[in-house]
Amino acid sequence: MSNHKFIRVWEENGIGRIELNRTKVLNAINRPMVTEIITALEQFDRDHDVSAIVINGGGRAFAAGADIDEMAGDTPVSLELLNQFAEWDRIQGIKKPIIAAVHGFALGGGFELVLSCDVVFAAEDAKFGFPEVKLGVMPGAGGTVKLTKAMGKAKALEWLWTGDSMDAAVAERHGLITRLVAPEVLLEEALAFAARLVQQAPLSLRLIKDTVNKAIDYSVYEGMQAERKNFYLLFASRDQKEGMKAFIEKRPPEFRGE
Amino acid sequence: METVAFEVENHVAWVTLDRPDRLNAFNDQMNRDIIAAIKRAEKDDDIRAVVITGAGRAFCSGEDLSGVQEDANFGDILRKRYNPMVQRLAKFEKPLIAAVNGTAAGAGMSLALACDFRLASEKASFIEAFIHVGLVPDSGNLYYLPRLVGYAKALELAVLGEKVSAEEALNLGLVTKVLPHDDYNASVQAFAEKLAGMPTKAIGLIKRYMRQSFETNLDQMLENEAFAQRTAGQTADHQAGIQAFLSKSKPAFTGK
Numbered sequence: 013m014s015n016h017k018f019i020r021v022w023e024e025n026g027i028g029r030i031e032l033n034r035t036k037v038l039n040a041i042n043r044p045m046v047t048e049i050i051t052a053l054e055q056f057d058r059d060h061d062v063s064a065i066v067i068n069g070g071g072r073a074f075a076a077g078a079d080i081d082e083m084a085g086d087t088p089v090s091l092e093l094l095n096q097f098a099e100w101d102r103i104q105g106i107k108k109p110i111i112a113a114v115h116g117f118a119l120g121g122g123f124e125l126v127l128s129c130d131v132v133f134a135a136e137d138a139k140f141g142f143p144e145v146k147l148g149v150m151p152g153a154g155g156t157v158k159l160t161k162a163m164g165k166a167k168a169l170e171w172l173w174t175g176d177s178m179d180a181a182v183a184e185r186h187g188l189i190t191r192l193v194a195p196e197v198l199l200e201e202a203l204a205f206a207a208r209l210v211q212q213a214p215l216s217l218r219l220i221k222d223t224v225n226k227a228i229d230y231s232v233y234e235g236m237q238a239e240r241k242n243f244y245l246l247f248a249s250r251d252q253k254e255g256m257k258a259f260i261e262k263r264p265p266e267f268r269g270e
Numbered sequence: 271m272e273t274v275a276f277e278v279e280n281h282v283a284w285v286t287l288d289r290p291d292r293l294n295a296f297n298d299q300m301n302r303d304i305i306a307a308i309k310r311a312e313k314d315d316d317i318r319a320v321v322i323t324g325a326g327r328a329f330c331s332g333e334d335l336s337g338v339q340e341d342a343n344f345g346d347i348l349r350k351r352y353n354p355m356v357q358r359l360a361k362f363e364k365p366l367i368a369a370v371n372g373t374a375a376g377a378g379m380s381l382a383l384a385c386d387f388r389l390a391s392e393k394a395s396f397i398e399a400f401i402h403v404g405l406v407p408d409s410g411n412l413y414y415l416p417r418l419v420g421y422a423k424a425l426e427l428a429v430l431g432e433k434v435s436a437e438e439a440l441n442l443g444l445v446t447k448v449l450p451h452d453d454y455n456a457s458v459q460a461f462a463e464k465l466a467g468m469p470t471k472a473i474g475l476i477k478r479y480m481r482q483s484f485e486t487n488l489d490q491m492l493e494n495e496a497f498a499q500r501t502a503g504q505t506a507d508h509q510a511g512i513q514a515f516l517s518k519s520k521p522a523f524t525g526k
Binding site: 193197 | 475478494497498500
């Protein structure tokens with residue numbers, strides 16, 4: 013599809029595929045790689061043939077951290093001017109479902125990438141963690157915030173302060189994982205889930221994602237107001253008419269994302 | 271590996287605890303060496319079964335109490351030395367046999383419990399020695415024992431700390447077989463070779479998910495079985511098994 017240096021990108025059966033491809037360094041995430049990922053996500057988001065996106069790691073891990081050499085010499089001013097984390101903010105703008113398929117290590121920036129996805133399929137051997145504290149720093153691409161929202165303060169602080177990595181079963185217990193699966197069938201299961209989403213009404217998926225993300229940050233009242241508007245909005249779609257008509261006619265609907 | 275010998279014979283790795291003058295008692299080097307041996311067996315595709323046994327007349331007499339300082343923190347010793355070993359054994363997906371050639375006491379008994387099969391020599395014995403020094407069974411012992419022999423018997427063994435002979439162990443379901451002391455190693459090798467000639471991947475999947483059955487519910491187990499069967503169904507050994515079944519011949523499993 014294009015000439016990426018650190019990732020592989022392609023489309024299959026309505027699913028946009030992104031595979032992290034710096035396998036020699038366990039897919040450690042560097043700045044150009046983040047740019048490649050977000051660019052690929054935005055292209056898929058605009059591509060009418062793509063209904064869901066799956067991100068996985070090539071080789072032995074999902075992504076074992078960030079490129080330390082790249083950051084070692086930075087200063088507060090150089091970081092402010094570079095504004096590297098602005099790229100990460102753009103992931104929040106992606107409207108289509110993003111599914112992470114995680115095996116092996118997902119550490120530091122790799123874990124933040126997982127937490128930036130909507131749904132997480134994890135192999136039973138996956139390990140998650142924020143080792144930044146061991147380098148005298150801390151997560152910078154949303155790790156502290158998203159981990160705390162997901163598991164609560166008491167548990168999040170334990171992992172962030174110790175830098176220990178948690179087994180997939182622990183991550184699942186804390187609600188970070190959608191489904192825990194055997195390593196051998198990880199991609200197959202994640203792709204099967206993506207394939208189910210491809211069958212759903214794309215605009216519904218989109219506005220459900222929008223509303224669920226708002227629910228995390230909004231009060232119940234504000235969240236419900238947002239929900240209502242999105243509910244009404246879907247009645248402007250062709251797929252709503254098709255969906256309800258098909259239901260009455262007892263036949264499967266044909267959604268077009270219109 | 272200073273305290274264990276590692277030898278491979280016909281796809282079977284023998285990990286022999288090799289401190290016979292101390293009845294193969296654990297020291298921290300031995301904990302590390304067992305982990306190293308298991309890692310080596312994991313990486314080597316040619317190895318399709320592992321036997322753990324003891325040199326000399328004992329299997330393993332547990333922690334070497336002569337090396338323990340009076341003010342030692344036993345919790346830390348377990349976390350640093352024993353628990354990583356027990357966790358490594360639990361993750362190991364190839365068949366793991368404890369060839370209990372003699373006494374398995376304390377953590378030595380725990381080591382035997384952490385294996386998939388226990389083949390006892392007629393001279394073997396098991397003893398929950400911990401209680402006699404005012405301690406508690408550790409290294410997975412409290413986890414495995416009730417799962418192997420049931421709660422009532424496990425509690426009895428752990429609290430009373432009485433020696434269990436090979437024959438009694440067989441009656442309890444604690445061991446797979448009792449083998450004559452003569453030709454013991456050859457009998458163990460024959461059993462291990464049989465396992466080594468079986469569908470290794472399928473055995474690994476059985477181990478992984480049967481172990482999980484203790485901590486999960488039916489719905490999740492049904493999913494786990496689906497994962498396992500999907501994976502096993504794609505192995506060369508499954509094909510070999512089907513072909514052999516159809517042609518009424520004996521399958522040659524390669525572990526792939």
